[in-house]
Amino acid sequence: MRRDIADQFELDPALTHLNHGAFGAVPRSVREAQDRARARIERAPMRAFRDELAAALAGAREQAAAFLGLPTDSTALVRNVTEGVGVVLQGLGIGPGDDVVVSNHGYLTAGWSAEARGATLRRAEFPVDADPGKVTAAIAAAVTDRTRLVIVDQITSPTALLLPVAEVAAAVAPVPVLVDAAHVPGALPGLDVEDLGVAFWAGNLHKWAYTPRAAAALWVAPEHRESMRPLVTSWSHGMPFPERFDLQGTVDHSAWAAVPDGLVAWAELGGWEQVERNAALLLRGAEHVRAALGTESPLGGIPSAPCLRLVALPERVATTTESADALWHRLYAAGFVVPPVAFGGRGYLRLAAAPYNDEDDYQRLAAALPEILAGAPRD
Ligand SMILES: Cc1ncc(COP(=O)(O)O)c(C=O)c1O
Known part of the structure; x- marks a missing residue:
């Protein structure tokens, strides 16, 4: 080491x-920053929740979007990618009678989230040594007329492959694509999320961007922003996307408050x-x-x-x-x-x-x- x-x-x-x-x-510097954020909340919980956290969390969210090269109004904070997947499934109203396409390289929680809502999973299969054209063809072939969403991993978890998400999005259009980008923030240079042609993109900040756990970013294409709601309806209810994801009632907000510290650590x-x-x-x-x-x-x-x-x-x-x-x-x-x-x-x-x-x-x-x-x- x-x-x-x-x-x-x-x-x-x-x-x-x-x-x-x-x-x-x-x-350590980020853990200490999170400890400070938590200590500040403990010194005066009423002041923190009532007066301070809304601005602190909005600032953290905006810095996360800027880190990813994304506009402020496009990107919400969620706890992790799996929560982001749940938000998208809920927002699209996916349930019984709907198909969701995943791949055999996909992170299992995304597929399980779809199954838990009653959707039918269709799994595209391709080997580790496939070429990008085969990947795109396999995923496109799994789409049926009941497919409401295609979930594709930008960096696959079991196999560490960099999948051709833009090509997949083009091949399955007009079916919306959700990119599971759990490993991407801070680890994949040259990223242009808005250029991928996808509808949703969710990436963990707590893997390669050095923020505290649990912090992730959910980017949503303009036409879907209105229908995306947090899984917990709380004090941000009625606000526009992405502010309505900020304050989620009495939860530990310290990880999000220390997101900017994580991004500083990444740069340092x-x-x-x-x-x-x-x-x-x-x-x-x-x-x-x-x-x-x-x-x-x-x-x-x-x-x-x-x-x-x-x-x-x-x-x-x-x-x-x-x-x-x-x-x-x-x-x-x-x-x-x-x-x-x-x-x-x-x-x-x-x-x-x-x-x-x-x-x-x-x-x-x-x-x-x-x-x-x-x-x-x-x-
Ligand atoms: C590709 C992929 N997606 C999703 C996740 C889930 O992340 P989380 O538990 O933060 O939702 C992981 C975790 O390693 C992952 O590798």
Whole structure:
């Protein structure tokens, strides 16, 4: 680990952290800013909720939109991407009799949210090594005349692929597309959400933009803004989008109040330069791990996310959820926080690169893997 940077976080130094994508990691300065926001509320709750929070949360929301290069009136704060998905499903009135399209690389909570509302899920399937044209064709082929929404991940969670969301949106039009962009804010340079041709885009700020958990941004295309409501109707009722998402009654607003501090930490950690550095580091790191495993690159024509990448495990290792879980525990016991992923009958490691990582992290993982795998059961 890069000690100079790792010391700015509060991660357990006994572990090698190679899984930033999962839940992010909050820098100490941001956790302290959130603590201050919470302490201020506690000093005078009435003053905070009645007089102060509306302006503080509006400011945080506007800074989040600016960070994403989006207009102030286009983007609401939500607690996480999954809440954003719920808002969209509710706003579109999706329920029994409606189809929602997801993919086999999609984050499961989005699909579950649709099923929980009584919609029927249709799952587009494509392999890890598909090319972008196949992805678009597979998703378009899953659309029926009952499809009310297509949900597509911009950076896929199990496979770390960068999907062609603009092409998908063009192929399925006029069906609206919701982009699950959980891993995108602060991690994908050159983003232009308004140019994707999609209806909705939701991204977590608490993964790669260093805000406290739980903070996420929900961008909505102009024609859908009027119908989007928070899942909890509270004191912002009757206000226009996106203000009506701000004050949600008596909840802990400290994470949102400290969103600006997280964005400052992102810039101080190096902004897009650190993303570039981490992307280069990850290529070298993944090669160390791949060489130690003796496997081929699993990738085809779809690029990987800059700071997340799959390396294939040997055959018959971690090919099921159960055996991937068992391997997770073996890796963890050896001091490595790195997720094995079972996908399409094959096992992978999903590696991440964050500002606190250095090449030594991957080299040590590569050196330890033969022994860790030697004791792992084969499927
Ligand atoms: C692609 C994707 N979507 C959604 C989520 C869910 O995030 P949250 O729990 O913040 O809603 C994740 C979490 O890792 C993710 O990887």
